[in-house]
Amino acid sequence: xxxxxxxxxxxxxxxxxxxxxxxxxxxxxxxxxxxxxxxxxxxxxxxxxxxxxxxxxxxxxxxxxxxxxxxxxxxxxxxxxxxxxxxxxxxxxxxxxxxxxxxxxxxxxxxxxxxxxxxxxxxxxxxxxxxxxxxxxxxxxxxxxxxxxxxxxxxxxxxxxxxxxxxxxxxxxxxxxxxxxxxxxxxxxxxxxxxxxxxxxxxxxxxxxxxxxxxxxxxxxxxxxxxxxxxxxxxxxxxxxxxxxxxxxxxxxxxxxxxxxxxxxxxxxxxxxxxxxxxxxxxxxxxxxxxxxxxxxxxxxxxxxxxxxxxxxxxxxxxxxxxxxxxxxxxxxxxxxxxxxxxxxxxxxxxxxxxxxxxxxxxxxxxxxxxxxxxxxxxxxxxxxxxxxxxxxxxxxxxxxxxxxxxxxxxxxxxxxxxxxxxxxxxxxxxxxxxxxxxxxxxxxxxxxxxxxxxxxxxxxxxxxxxxxxxxxxxxxxxxxxxxxxxxxxxxxxxxxxxxxxxxxxxxxxxxxxxxxxxxxxxxxxxxxxxxxxxxxxxxxxxxxxxxxxxxxxxxxxxxxxxxxxxxxxxxxxxxxxxxxxxxxxxxxxxxxxxxxxxxxxxxxxxxxxxxxxxxxxxxxxxxxxxxxxxxxxxxxxxxxxxxxxxxxxxxxxxxxxxxxxxxxxxxxxxxxxxxxxxxxxxxxxxxxxxxxxxxxxxxxx
Numbered sequence: 099x100x101x102x103x104x105x106x107x108x109x110x111x112x113x114x115x116x117x118x119x120x121x122x123x124x125x126x127x128x129x130x131x132x133x134x135x136x137x138x139x140x141x142x143x144x145x146x147x148x149x150x151x152x153x154x155x156x157x158x159x160x161x162x163x164x165x166x167x168x169x170x171x172x173x174x175x176x177x178x179x180x181x182x183x184x185x186x187x188x189x190x191x192x193x194x195x196x197x198x199x200x201x202x203x204x205x206x207x208x209x210x211x212x213x214x215x216x217x218x219x220x221x222x223x224x225x226x227x228x229x230x231x232x233x234x235x236x237x238x239x240x241x242x243x244x245x246x247x248x249x250x251x252x253x254x255x256x257x258x259x260x261x262x263x264x265x266x267x268x269x270x271x272x273x274x275x276x277x278x279x280x281x282x283x284x285x286x287x288x289x290x291x292x293x294x295x296x297x298x299x300x301x302x303x304x305x306x307x308x309x310x311x312x313x314x315x316x317x318x319x320x321x322x323x324x325x326x327x328x329x330x331x332x333x334x335x336x337x338x339x340x341x342x343x344x345x346x347x348x349x350x351x352x353x354x355x356x357x358x359x360x361x362x363x364x365x366x367x368x369x370x371x372x373x374x375x376x377x378x379x380x381x382x383x384x385x386x387x388x389x390x391x392x393x394x395x396x397x398x399x400x401x402x403x404x405x406x407x408x409x410x411x412x413x414x415x416x417x418x419x420x421x422x423x424x425x426x427x428x429x430x431x432x433x434x435x436x437x438x439x440x441x442x443x444x445x446x447x448x449x450x451x452x453x454x455x456x457x458x459x460x461x462x463x464x465x466x467x468x469x470x471x472x473x474x475x476x477x478x479x480x481x482x483x484x485x486x487x488x489x490x491x492x493x494x495x496x497x498x499x500x501x502x503x504x505x506x507x508x509x510x511x512x513x514x515x516x517x518x519x520x521x522x523x524x525x526x527x528x529x530x531x532x533x534x535x536x537x538x539x540x541x542x543x544x545x546x547x548x549x550x551x552x553x554x555x556x557x558x559x560x561x562x563x564x565x566x567x568x569x570x571x572x573x574x575x576x577x578x579x580x581x582x583x584x585x586x587x588x589x590x591x592x593x594x595x596x597x598x599x600x601x602x603x604x605x606x607x608x609x610x611x612x613x614x615x616x617x618x619x620x621x622x623x624x625x626x627x628x629x630x631x632x633x634x635x636x637x638x639x640x641x642x643x644x645x646x647x648x649x650x651x652x653x654x655x656x657x658x659x660x661x662x663x664x665x666x667x668x669x670x671x672x673x674x675x676x677x678x679x680x681x682x683x684x685x686x687x688x689x690x691x692x693x694x695x696x697x698x699x700x701x702x703x704x705x706x707x708x709x710x711x712x713x714x715x716x717x718x719x720x721x722x723x724x725x726x727x728x729x730x731x732x733x734x735x736x737x738x739x740x741x742x743x744x745x746x747x748x749x750x751x752x753x754x755x756x757x758x759x760x761x762x763x764x765x766x767x768x769x770x771x772x773x774x775x776x777x778x779x780x781x782x783x784x785x786x787x788x789x790x791x792x793x794x795x796x797x798x799x800x
Contacts, residue, residue: 150245151242151245151247153180153238153239154249155176155177155179155238157175160172160175167255168223168225169255169257170225171298173205173224174224174253175221175222176220176236176238177218178221178240180219180247182245187215188213190212190213191212191219191240191245192210192241193213193238194241195236195237196236196237197237198232198234199226200230201225201234201255202226202253202255203225204223205222205223232255233253233254234255235250235252236251236252257344260346261287261289261346262342262343262347262348265284265339265348265349266284267281268281273352274353274355275355277329277332277357277396278357278398279328280326280327280328281326281327282326285323285325286320287300287323293320293321293322295321296317297323300323302314302340303339305334305337306332309330310339311326312326312339327339329354331356331357331396331402336351337352357396359454360395360397361459362393362394362460362461363392363394363395364390364392364462367388387437387439390420390435390463391434392432393431394433401427401429401431401432405431405452407433408424408452409423409435410448411446412447412448412462412564412667420436420448421435422435423435433450445516445533458595460599473566474568474670475615475668477505478502478563478670479501479503479672480499480673483498485677485757486729486730486733486755487679488547488679489677490678490679492547493548495546496544496546497676498542498544499526499543499561501542501672503517503539506571511539514535515535516534516536517536517562517563518561519534519559519562520560520620520648520650521545523551524545524547525545526543526544528544547678551678552646554727555725556623556636556677556727556729556759557678558620558621558622558623558637558676560620560650560671561673562618562669562671564669566599566666567666567668568612569611570610577598578603579610580598580603580609580610581606582604583596584602585601586601588602598665599666603665605664612665614661614662615661615669615670616659617649617650617651617658618649618668618671619657620647620648630728633760635759637675643657674759675759677727677729680726680727681732681789681791682726682791683731683785683793685722687704688720688721689720695720704798706719706745706770706797706799707800709799710772710777710800711799712776714772714776719767719770721783722766723735723766725763728762729761730755730763731763732788733758733788734754734788735755735785736753736754736784736785736786737755737766737784738783739781740782741780741796743779743780744773744777744778744780745770745772745773745780747768747783748771750783752767753766768783779798780797780799781797782794782796782797
């Protein structure tokens with residue numbers, strides 16, 4: 099293989115060949131006392147061979163001293179000179195040098211440079227790695243027009259010469275080093291006996307792996323590298339840090355303490371929307387069970403592995419179960435159990451409890467974590483886009499129902515908190531679920547008109563969720579205060595270890611005051627007055643099964659209005675009356691005195707006195723509008739002036755019909771304007787529902 103082939107293949111021959119070539123070349127150079135230059139083997143203008151050129155170079159270190167070896171982080175300089183046969187520098191010639199890439203690399207990486215005005219070009223060379231070691235031949239070629247010259251020389255590469263000193267702590271660390279505490283380790287490095295302020299390839303490792311954080315800092319002028327070691331809760335008890343650089347290795351050991359429990363976080367479930375169907379109702383994509391996953395983390399939010407976690411549910415209504423009852427966290431701190439539905443609709447939360455280093459904590463599912471409060475009764479809000487739907491004669495009239503909840507301090511509940519709904523008539527929710535899960539503290543469902551329609555057109559809708567009873571905190575915290583708590587087995591529990599929703603709080607005068615709630619029930623109300631007007635609805639607040647009231651037991655076989663005497667979890671709830679309003683309006687004239695109005699009892703309620711004839715003047719007309727069941731007309735119903743003669747109407751107060759479910763409909767007032775000549779006439783009030791039903795009411799002058 100000649101040198102032209104070598105250049106065309108860009109040093110494609112193997113390292114073994116170059117080592118053998120370098121050895122032979124070095125022996126030849128030693129015998130001849132110099133380098134192996136070639137004095138221009140091609141020549142002449144037009145390739146006639148009459149002209150020659152000469153290429154030579156020297157390899158020097160950083161101080162300019164000629165060398166034949168580079169090692170470690172050394173950088174050598176190849177200074178090449180290219181002249182013609184008369185010694186005249188060849189300017190702008192291309193110099194190309196090739197070598198063994200496994201042993202050395204060039205700067206620039208292409209190994210090329212152009213000669214300057216003195217015919218000189220320089221290329222840097224350095225070992226390819228700290229561990230590179232061996233000998234090879236540098237081969238070069240310079241080209242200027244038709245002039246070409248070649249040159250070669252042998253180079254030896256030696257491995258880096260670094261030495262690690264003994265490792266030491268900057269300050270004595272506590273024994274053991276607490277989790278998430280930091281200590282500084284000193285790493286002294288020398289190279290050829292001098293401080294090394296640059297040591298590429300310095301490697302640090304720890305037996306604790308990811309449970310130890312190792313950060314290498316900038317070395318001092320004395321060659322000492324600072325290593326910051328942070329214990330991330332290593333479970334080994336003792337850790338060994340190993341530092342390696344080339345062939346040099348040092349170690350240092352320290353005792354470490356595992357991290358304590360920080361919190362149990364709810365991760366999620368494998369059930370879309372976290373919704374389950376009743377037991378025996380599965381199939382077609384609906385699930386009766388869900389895999390619930392928690393993550394156990396330490397005080398720095400790092401997952402804890404190998405910790406046993408116990409599971410329970412906050413209610414067993416309808417035979418709801420959770421299995422397994424205990425499990426061990428995996429390498430990431432995750433742990434799972436399965437919840438299976440019962441036969442009664444209910445929101446449910448899975449509680450996970452774990453103990454480590456004498457600390458016990460609990461977490462709840464439904465996207466609630468230990469850091470967020472549970473929804474509380476007093477902060478539960480129920481609203482709707484409208485309360486009077488034109489649903490007596492029409493189906494699929496819709497009102498959007500929204501429930502908002504907050505914890506003891508008014509902070510919005512965590513996303514995913516479930517709200518359930520039941521209704522006395524019509525339908526609520528979707529085909530997927532009759533509930534909704536909160537986002538940003540609230541969630542919404544659709545309530546629509548359809549059968550069943552109660553006889554009085556009034557429909558109760560109830561929202562309920564699992565939360566806590568109202569209480570007044572004596573200590574100013576979000577936790578209920580208990581004087582003498584006990585655990586489930588009846589053993590005393592210290593105040594520091596007390597878990598309000600897990601441990602038992604026997605009645606005591608020193609406990610926080612609270613509102614003891616009985617079981618929730620849907621209040622169907624009374625039948626309601628068919629005449630007259632009430633300021634509200636028909637709720638009576640008394641459970642009467644015969645009156646179509648519907649119970650929602652909480653851990654009870656039968657409904658009970660009495661609480662259990664202890665503060666804790668219960669169904670928090672709100673309920674509202676809607677009306678399926680009719681489309682045909684009823685107008686009842688009112689007799690008002692000041693702010694007090696009663697239904698008109700005199701004769702001729704459609705006759706307006708004093709608006710015509712002698713001494714006529716404009717008169718006020720007060721009335722209320724209802725449907726056939728004495729309920730409000732549908733929301734959005736317009737009330738306007740219709741046909742008129744001589745008389746006219748000013749603006750009608752209370753129009754259009756607002757969103758309301760008050761018994762007795764809505765109250766209105768309008769001024770009937772007299773004719774300029776006090777002539778007799780009539781005016782008409784026109785009532786038009788959103789569905790287009792129009793009812794007109796005529797009033798005449800006396």
